[in-house]
Each structure stands twice: as structure tokens, then as C-alpha cells.
Amino acid sequence: MCGIVGYAGKNEARLVLLEGLKRLEYRGYDSAGIAILGDGIIVKKAVGKIRELESKIDGVNLSGNLGIAHTRWATHGQPSEANAHPHSDCTGKIWVVHNGIIENYQTLKKWLEERGHVFKSETDTEVVPHLLEEFYEGSITKALQRVVKMLQGAYGLAVLHQDEPQKLIAVRYGSPLVIGLGDGETIVASDVSAIIRYTKQVIYLNDGEIAEINSSGLKILDFDFNEINREAQKIEWDVSQAEKNGFSHFMLKEIFEQPKTISDSIRGRLVIKDGKVKLGGLDNVIDKIRSIEKIIIVGCGTARNAGSIGEYMLEEYAGVATEVEYASEFRYRKPVLDNKTAIIAISQSGETADTLAAVKEGKEKNILTLGVVNVVGSTIARTTDAGVYNHIGPEISVASTKAFTSQVAILALITILFGRQRNLSLAVGKRIEEELLILPDKIESITRQSEKIKKIAEKYCHFNNFIYLGRKYNQPVAAEGALKLKEISYIHTEGLPTGEMKHGSISLIDKNFPCLCIAPQDSVYEKNVSNIEEIKARSGKVIAITTEGNDQLNKLVDDVIFIPKTLEMLTPILSVIPLQLFAYHVAALRGCDIDKPRNLAKSVTVE
Numbered sequence: 001m002c003g004i005v006g007y008a009g010k011n012e013a014r015l016v017l018l019e020g021l022k023r024l025e026y027r028g029y030d031s032a033g034i035a036i037l038g039d040g041i042i043v044k045k046a047v048g049k050i051r052e053l054e055s056k057i058d059g060v061n062l063s064g065n066l067g068i069a070h071t072r073w074a075t076h077g078q079p080s081e082a083n084a085h086p087h088s089d090c091t092g093k094i095w096v097v098h099n100g101i102i103e104n105y106q107t108l109k110k111w112l113e114e115r116g117h118v119f120k121s122e123t124d125t126e127v128v129p130h131l132l133e134e135f136y137e138g139s140i141t142k143a144l145q146r147v148v149k150m151l152q153g154a155y156g157l158a159v160l161h162q163d164e165p166q167k168l169i170a171v172r173y174g175s176p177l178v179i180g181l182g183d184g185e186t187i188v189a190s191d192v193s194a195i196i197r198y199t200k201q202v203i204y205l206n207d208g209e210i211a212e213i214n215s216s217g218l219k220i221l222d223f224d225f226n227e228i229n230r231e232a233q234k235i236e237w238d239v240s241q242a243e244k245n246g247f248s249h250f251m252l253k254e255i256f257e258q259p260k261t262i263s264d265s266i267r268g269r270l271v272i273k274d275g276k277v278k279l280g281g282l283d284n285v286i287d288k289i290r291s292i293e294k295i296i297i298v299g300c301g302t303a304r305n306a307g308s309i310g311e312y313m314l315e316e317y318a319g320v321a322t323e324v325e326y327a328s329e330f331r332y333r334k335p336v337l338d339n340k341t342a343i344i345a346i347s348q349s350g351e352t353a354d355t356l357a358a359v360k361e362g363k364e365k366n367i368l369t370l371g372v373v374n375v376v377g378s379t380i381a382r383t384t385d386a387g388v389y390n391h392i393g394p395e396i397s398v399a400s401t402k403a404f405t406s407q408v409a410i411l412a413l414i415t416i417l418f419g420r421q422r423n424l425s426l427a428v429g430k431r432i433e434e435e436l437l438i439l440p441d442k443i444e445s446i447t448r449q450s451e452k453i454k455k456i457a458e459k460y461c462h463f464n465n466f467i468y469l470g471r472k473y474n475q476p477v478a479a480e481g482a483l484k485l486k487e488i489s490y491i492h493t494e495g496l497p498t499g500e501m502k503h504g505s506i507s508l509i510d511k512n513f514p515c516l517c518i519a520p521q522d523s524v525y526e527k528n529v530s531n532i533e534e535i536k537a538r539s540g541k542v543i544a545i546t547t548e549g550n551d552q553l554n555k556l557v558d559d560v561i562f563i564p565k566t567l568e569m570l571t572p573i574l575s576v577i578p579l580q581l582f583a584y585h586v587a588a589l590r591g592c593d594i595d596k597p598r599n600l601a602k603s604v605t606v607e
């Protein structure tokens with residue numbers, strides 16, 4: 001949600017911190033702040049994006065080799081300078097940046113106020129520096145070890161004390177923190193994108209660990225003062241993957257990356273001659289998978305939409321009963337689970353609090369938990385029993401695109417794995433794999449239509465309502481296309497199963513309420529055409545997505561976008577691309593801040 005970065009080293013902290021904040025800005029962008037420890041502590045904050053903070057500190061002497069910084073996504077209190085991090089105690093010597101939520105902050109605040117502490121913000125975070133002040137006896141590490149035992153909720157914290165000018169402390173409990181080990185410098189951040197420019201050697205903190213950092217390295221301690229030894233890991237992607245490379249937005253770049261990211265997701269995983277797949281991350285549970293009779297897929301937003309496509313695939317091709325649940329609801333249900341049930345948690349970031357809570361619920365019930373996760377070493381990746389990584393590099397745009405298509409491709413691989421253990425034939429397994437291999441070229445033939453889709457977007461960008469419709473494998477694509485448009489353009493959009501429309505929503509249809517109908521030539525094509533006729537009979541405008549060579553729809557609808565033919569189960573990987581491009585162009589034409597839509601953040605680490 002929020003982004004944290006801290007620096008201790010030989011260079012000017014300010015430069016590394018600002019660069020880090022820019023890399024983390026996709027995590028939250030309503031306000032930002034920085035504290036540098038040089039000759040005393042200097043703190044600057046600004047409401048808005050990082051560039052506002054930069055202009056505020058332009059010309060200010062912010063020299064020092066130790067510092068912390070933060071980009072905020074508001075949870076408690078409006079975006080304002082007072083609520084922006086870092087926050088401090090009454091003496092102004094202790095400064096803290098925080099990602100997560102302190103759930104018991106009201107009780108702690110009341111207790112602190114009774115002891116004379118004066119609060120300057122409405123945030124939950126501010127209790128932390130005041131508690132540190134209360135327990136400080138010459139060592140900020142020891143004070144923190146006491147304070148963390150009083151906190152409930154989730155937190156990643158970085159802390160400075162003016163009287164300990166060589167030391168930066170970080171602690172993790174439920175919100176990710178990673179430490180980069182550079183040459184004479186150490187950087188702590190809420191994700192590796194803030195670190196990658198300086199070093200590829202990183203250590204991921206686990207929950208319940210404190211890192212004591214100075215320029216020559218770090219010491220990791222648990223909450224009971226025991227020292228922990230941890231080997232550094234090498235990050236596999238490089239800095240250019242986190243840059244726009246000439247595209248106007250990360251979202252557009254990531255849409256265009258999809259031929260490559262689909263190849264990367266399946267590379268080395270197909271054993272075509274046997275119609276089988278090799279998913280190394282599932283090797284340790286392969287026998288357990290054989291006994292699974294029911295799958296529950298959990299995820300949020302785009303990840304859940306991908307999961308709904310997985311549901312169709314797993315039931316049709318693997319013959320395993322599958323249901324998809326909103327991760328945020330899973331723990332409020334009483335799902336019937338037994339040792340023949342598995343959870344598949346889908347998450348690009350691997351940090352989504354609701355998805356993680358569902359995984360933990362599954363673990364609590366002792367059932368097999370599998371992950372489909374992009375960010376290596378993320379919490380969900382480490383919490384699940386086994387899993388498959390997407391390998392698509394960093395997804396920076398808040399609107400998820402390449403993660404979605406990769407998740408669907410990985411679910412196809414998982415379907416083959418489950419299916420071949422059951423009744424799926426070698427021939428069908430092989431057929432799916434052969435088709436997956438040629439998808440990248442087919443995706444490219446759609447991204448080449450970007451200008452044509454932009455022209456269609458020009459015709460429709462002034463409408464304030466849309467319905468997206470799809471059936472069977474493309475029903476979740478309708479939901480995903482609608483999510484994309486509403487998320488970045490702020491247009492009210494609904495995604496519905498095509499057949500549902502006549503049960504109520506059709507009353508909305510008139511010439512000002514366009515429909516986007518996904519109608520490839522598949523097993524439900526004729527039914528989709530009948531529904532399109534119903535919309536046209538009510539003067540509704542229709543944009544249709546259909547298969548290349550199908551000229552039947554030209555006469556019926558207002559605009560058509562063509563996608564290449566593929567297996568029905570894989571059509572979502574193609575049919576979603578025009579929807580991503582349509583959403584992008586509409587949002588661009590409406591002048592929206594595409595990579596950082598209002599009120600949102602890339603990774604939602606609060607419940």
C-alpha cells in the first residue's frame with residue numbers, strides 16, 4: 001500500500017531515498033515525506049505525488065548519510081502534511097515510517113495521552129514513535145523490541161533516532177520489507193524496485209524480525225534478542241524492466257510486453273511429446289495433488305477474474321470440482337474443507353492481505369495451499385505449501401494486465417498437470433501446449449491493432465456507463481475488461497455473464513449505454529449473437545470482439561475488433577488484450593492519470 005525506503009551508507013541518503021520513492025510511488029501516492037539525519041534531523045513532507053516533495057526540498061540543504069522516506073496511501077486520516085510520514089515523538093528525535101495498520105492504536109494512543117504525549121496527526125502510525133520515546137533508555141533497538149510486543153495489526157517500520165546517528169532500524173510483521181546489501185551501503189524498502197538500481201543482493205525479512213542496519217551491514221534479531229543468520233539472495237530481474245522504455249505509461253508497456261511474458265511464463269514447463277507439464281515448484285506436493293478432489297481458488301480483483309477462468313478449465317479438462325471465492329470473503333464463510341481439498345491462491349504481488357488471510361485460513365484447516373504468484377520471495381509465495389511463479393518481471397502499473405494473461409496461462413498448465421494425473425488424454429494435453437506456444441504471435445497481431453482500437457475509443461470515450469458481456473470462458477474476461485475501464489477512466493462499468501443481462505440489466509440499455517460484447521466463434525457463439533440482437537433491438541450501441549474471418553457481426557454491431565482463433569479455453573488470453581487497449585485509450589483520451597488511478601494502490605496490504 002504505502003512505500004517505505006531507508007538508507008544507511010557512504011552516499012547522500014537524499015538521492016537514494018528520492019529515487020527509491022519514485023520506484024515505490026505505484027504503491028501509494030497521496031503524500032510523501034523524508035527525514036535525513038546529518039547535523040541533526042531535517043524532515044520535509046508534501047501532499048500529492050513525489051514530484052511535490054521534490055520541489056519542496058529543492059534548494060534545501062538535506063545532506064546526510066542516513067535517512068528514511070515514505071509514500072503514503074491513506075488509511076487513517078486524510079492526505080495532509082500532518083498525516084504524511086515520517087512521524088515523530090514529542091522530542092522530535094525519533095522518526096518512523098510505517099506500512100500497514102496498527103489495529104490497537106486507539107487504546108495505545110489513549111494510554112500515551114494519559115502519560116502526557118501530544119499527538120500531531122490522525123494516523124495510527126504516530127503511536128509508534130511515542131511508544132519508542134516512552135521506552136527509550138539509550139538503545140532504539142531495545143526500545144523497539146519492547147514496543148513491537150504491544151502492537152497489534154500489520155507493520156513494516158523503519159526508525160531513526162537522532163542520538164544514534166549511525167543506526168537505522170527496520171521491523172517486519174505482516175508488511176513486507178527487503179534489505180539490499182550494497183557496496184558500503186544498505187537500503188531497506190517495502191519492495192525490491194527501490195533497491196535494484198544499487199544492488200541485486202537482498203535479504204527478505206520474515207515476520208517477527210528486526211534489522212539493525214548501519215553502513216557496514218546489518219544484524220537480524222528476533223523479538224527476543226536472538227541473532228538470526230540469513231543468506232542473501234540474488235534478484236533475477238534488472239532495472240530496465242522497471243522503466244517505461246519509451247512507452248507513455250507503464251500500463252501500455254506492460255500490455256505490449258504480453259507476447260514475451262506469456263513465453264516467459266511457459267518457458268521450460270512444457271513436455272509436449274508426453275502432453276505433460278513440468279512445474280518444479282509443485283514437485284514436493286505432486287503426490288498430494290493426485291488425491292485432491294476439490295479446488296478452491298482465491299484471489300482479489302484481476303487475480304480473481306483469472307481464477308474464474310481457471311475454474312472453467314479445471315472442471316472441463318481436469319475433472320476436478322472447482323470453486324472461486326473472493327479472498328476477502330473466504331474467512332467469513334464456513335467452506336466444507338477436508339484433506340482432499342486444495343486452495344490455489346493467485347496474487348501478482350504476493351502481498352495482498354485478503355489473499356494471504358485466505359491462505360492462512362487454509363493452513364489453519366490443514367489443507368494443501370498452492371500459490372500462483374509473480375513476486376519471488378513475497379509473503380504468499382513463502383506461506384503457501386508450494387506454487388508456480390509467473391516470471392513476468394515487475395508489474396508497475398496499478399491496472400494489472402500482463403499478470404492476468406500470465407495467470408491464465410499458468411492455470412492452463414496447472415489444469416494439464418491435474419488433468420494428466422486423471423483422465424486428460426496425451427493428445428489433448430499436447431494440443432493445449434502446442435496452442436500455448438503459438439499464443440505470443442497471436443497476441444502481437446492484436447497489439448498491432450492498438451491504433452484502430454484508439455479510433456474506436458475516440459468514438460466512445462464520452463459515455464459514462466458501459467456494460468461488458470461474455471459467456472463461459474469469456475464471462476470472467478467481461479468482468480476483467482469492465483474492471484480495467486472503471487479503474488483507470490472512472491467510468492461506471494459492469495461486467496456480466498451475457499445470459500444474465502436479460503434478467504434485469506437490459507433495462508439500462510439505450511443509445512447512451514454502450515455494450516462491449518465478447519463473442520468469439522466458440523461453443524456459445526450463437527447464443528451470444530442472440531443476446532447482441534436483443535441489445536440492438538433496444539437501440540444499444542455494441543462493440544464486439546470476435547474471431548478473425550467472421551464477417552457476420554459487421555452488419556449487426558457498431559464496431560468490431562478481431563482476434564485470432566485459438567482453443568476456446570485459451571481465448572481469454574487473446575480476448576482480454578483489446579479490452580486492455582480500449583480501457584487504456586479511453587482513459588488517455590479523458591486525461592486520466594493512467595498508471596496511478598485515484599484512490600488506488602498497487603498492492604493492497606490492508607484488509
Ligand code: M6R
Pocket residue numbers: 299300301302303346347348349350351352355398399400401483484487602603604
Ligand atoms: O497483487 P494481487 O494480484 O494480489 O492484487 C489483487 C488486486 O488488488 C489487483 O488485481 C487489482 O484488482 C488490480 N489493480 C486490477 O487491475
